[in-house]
Amino acid sequence: MKLQVQPKLIIHGGAGSSLHGKGGLEAVRQSLYTVVEEIYALLLSGATASVAVVQGCQMLEDDPRFNAGTGSVLQSDGQIRMSASLMDGTSRRFSGVINVSRVKNPIELVQFLQNSPDRVLSDYGAAELARELQVPSYNGLTELRLQEWMQERHDNFKSTMAGVVAEPELVESSNAGRGTIGVVALDAYGRLATGTSTGGKGFERIGRVSDSAMPAGNYATSQAAVSCTGIGEDIIDECLAPRIVVRVTDGMSLKDAMQRSFAEADKNQRDFGAIALDANGAIAWGKTSEILLAAYHNGEKLGDTLELPIETDIGCIE
Numbered sequence: 001m002k003l004q005v006q007p008k009l010i011i012h013g014g015a016g017s018s019l020h021g022k023g024g025l026e027a028v029r030q031s032l033y034t035v036v037e038e039i040y041a042l043l044l045s046g047a048t049a050s051v052a053v054v055q056g057c058q059m060l061e062d063d064p065r066f067n068a069g070t071g072s073v074l075q076s077d078g079q080i081r082m083s084a085s086l087m088d089g090t091s092r093r094f095s096g097v098i099n100v101s102r103v104k105n106p107i108e109l110v111q112f113l114q115n116s117p118d119r120v121l122s123d124y125g126a127a128e129l130a131r132e133l134q135v136p137s138y139n140g141l142t143e144l145r146l147q148e149w150m151q152e153r154h155d156n157f158k159s160t161m162a163g164v165v166a167e168p169e170l171v172e173s174s175n176a177g178r179g180t181i182g183v184v185a186l187d188a189y190g191r192l193a194t195g196t197s198t199g200g201k202g203f204e205r206i207g208r209v210s211d212s213a214m215p216a217g218n219y220a221t222s223q224a225a226v227s228c229t230g231i232g233e234d235i236i237d238e239c240l241a242p243r244i245v246v247r248v249t250d251g252m253s254l255k256d257a258m259q260r261s262f263a264e265a266d267k268n269q270r271d272f273g274a275i276a277l278d279a280n281g282a283i284a285w286g287k288t289s290e291i292l293l294a295a296y297h298n299g300e301k302l303g304d305t306l307e308l309p310i311e312t313d314i315g316c317i318e
């Protein structure tokens with residue numbers, strides 16, 4: 001097949017504070033690279049950006065290391081409630097589910113909702129949809145996330161968020177971090193899409209709504225697409241994804257839009273990260289948190305952001 005443009009791909013597995021052991025880091029890198037390789041090959045074979053994003057999100061939801069789907073963190077009452085969204089930049093259509101339980105892949109429901117007149121469903125409605133679509137009931141609880149929750153309960157829920165990835169050493173240290181996954185793709189026809197899926201920030205109140213199922217955390221036009229991770233309330237307050245996307249749509253370069261948006265976020269003491277692509281094929285990431293677990297493919301090679309200095313705020317490959 002003849003490519004009209006070189007596909008680009010960037011994915012993330014959350015943002016947060018340092019990843020302690022190197023073992024954890026190498027395992028995370030491997031997990032991310034496996035997804036990047038498979039999804040990039042899919043884009044090369046002519047898959048649309050939306051299809052690639054959904055499939056990438058599914059693979060990351062299925063990896064128990066990340067806080068989405070299997071391996072989601074528990075909320076304050078010990079239950080898993082997941083949120084996810086998809087935005088297709090070409091159709092400019094956003095769909096999402098908020099606080100859905102007992103499904104393996106929330107992104108599948110979100111994909112279905114792209115073509116529905118009602119495109120964002122919360123807990124009860126999402127459960128009804130899963131029932132209608134005959135999605136089998138699934139329990140995404142893992143032993144590590146249960147241990148993490150028990151430890152937090154013991155400490156009276158003093159952490160603001162759950163661990164960035166489910167690694168035994170991190171559970172023991174009960175280190176505050178983030179989770180969540182995201183995929184942003186530019187396909188061979190020049191179309192952009194972005195998807196984000198999360199178990200939430202962990203230990204939150206019942207009914208708390210994550211940015212991951214809002215445009216604030218996941219937004220695309222035909223010019224740019226962004227997926228965010230980190231403290232959802234900070235992402236909502238900055239309206240981060242549309243802030244970056246609209247700047248690019250108005251003519252700013254992706255690099256400048258990221259630089260400006262992250263400088264403002266830094267000033268406001270926000271704690272988050274984001275990954276982004278533009279229609280010209282620029283790949284970018286930014287963070288105010290210590291680390292961002294992102295990996296990308298630019299058509300020539302794989303790369304990642306796992307071992308960058310803490311003070312590095314943004315990166316852009318044009």
Ligand code: ASP
Pocket residue numbers: 014015067178179180198199200201209210211212217228229230231232233235
């Ligand atoms: N943004 C997600 C939330 O606040 C959490 C995360 O990205 O780890 O629900």
